[in-house]
Amino acid sequence: MVKQALEEIGRGTAEIIDIEAIEKLVTKYYDDGITYTVKAGFDPTAPDLHLGHTVLLQKLATFQKFGGRVQFLIGDFTAMIGDPTGKSATRKVLTKEDIIKNITSYTEQAFKILDESKTTIVYNNDWLEKLGADGMLQLASNLTVARMLERDDFSKRYASNTPIAVSEFMYPLLQGYDSVHLKSDIEIGGTDQKFNLLMGRQLQKAYGLKKQQAVLMMPILEGLDGVQKMSKSLGNYIGVTEEPKNIYGKVLSISDELMWRYYELLSEKSLAEIAQLKEDVASRTVHPKTAKENLALEITTRFYNEELATLAKEEFNSVFKAKKIPTEIPEFEMENGIWICQALLDAGLEPSTSQARRDIKQNAVSIDQKKISDDKLNLESGEYILQVGKKRFAKVKVN
RNA sequence: GGUGGGUUACUCAAGUGGCCAACGAGGGCGGAUUGUAAAUCCGCUGACUACGUCUUCGAAGGUUCGAAUCCUUCACCCACCA
Structure with a gap:
């Protein structure tokens, strides 16, 4: 049983640090029914989860099958700093209202994959806010600048003269401190989180916890382009709430x-x-x-x-x-004699009439499945199916 | 605080008085081919009922017949020095 569990847990992982610890935890669960905690942090910046997130969520679900209790950590405090990972610029600071708004839809989506009864949602603002200046200083004393610069992202940015905000140095520390506060047994994250995840181990030791968390890293899922990581800002994602x-x-x-x-x-x-x-x-x-x-x-x-x-x-x-028309397409009503380019713009198929003209010239536009070439066309009254390229459709009623 | 360098379109990046709506690359979009794959080839990529007009090169002024290019002020960024 334990062996099978470990096999499933190990599937698809990029790296596991301290696998022995995981084995012990799982064994203990099967022998004595004692559960353990698995922490994963989520940034409440993007309210829409995509498949890149689900790689992690699916792994968490696997742990839930084998005695793990998930600590679903919402980084509402750390989001105010912005994790430097993967971005080459300092992130915009979110307001509290933004964060609260995001969290609701966030967890709702996550439970499509996670077992809600085995999940505890925690907010790191609850304890980080109370840390205070002295707590912060104590925390910061655990790390040297040289060590911080070892982090790949920082060293690259430093080398290329991209600014690094001092507050960004706090991010890994705070994330690590979360593990101290939560006494996490295991933490999982993407490979880009390695530095932060290891920080959890280091700090747990520094703060005198008996055991240090095991760390499990999942590879980063590439987006639709197959090159860059899946992310909303790059537009190469598949969202879990999409149709x-x-x-x-x-x-x-x-x-x-x-x-x-x-x-x-x-x-x-x-x-x-x-x-x-x-x-x-x-x-x-x-x-x-x-x-x-x-x-x-x-x-x-x-x-x-x-x-x-x-x-x-x-x-x-x-x-x-079969090149048929989709069953559901947006409909619009328009005035008689409307210029085709204007119609395409109004129907949201084109961003401008200039673009519409170009597309017509390039044979990309068709009316009722027939390509058109006249960019001066005006639509008489009737019903038309407008199409641009292969994917964009609209039904237009001209009165 | 001092000195020097920088800010150009989605991104990177040319352009240092007219030939600039602005080279090039990437990305994106479209066409051909296909399996809405990859690869490849071709075209487009500021707006505007449009062989012309308008707005754009960090912001605001100025010089000039003419400014992304020169000058002034401001904002932001970077490096070195302190």
């Missing part, structure tokens, strides 16, 4: 190479199954597109259900394979 057809479509649009990465990090399939599938694709027994379709179905099903996922697939096929 089924969008989730399905976006998964299908990833590259074949990236598909395997997604299989490994997001699918419930066993690693053996995935290896087999990969082999079948390589030997052309299975078409890569079929493999991708199944992945898309699985992921869509996770956030909705099988029925809706299947519908999404059918819709997708009818629109893109």
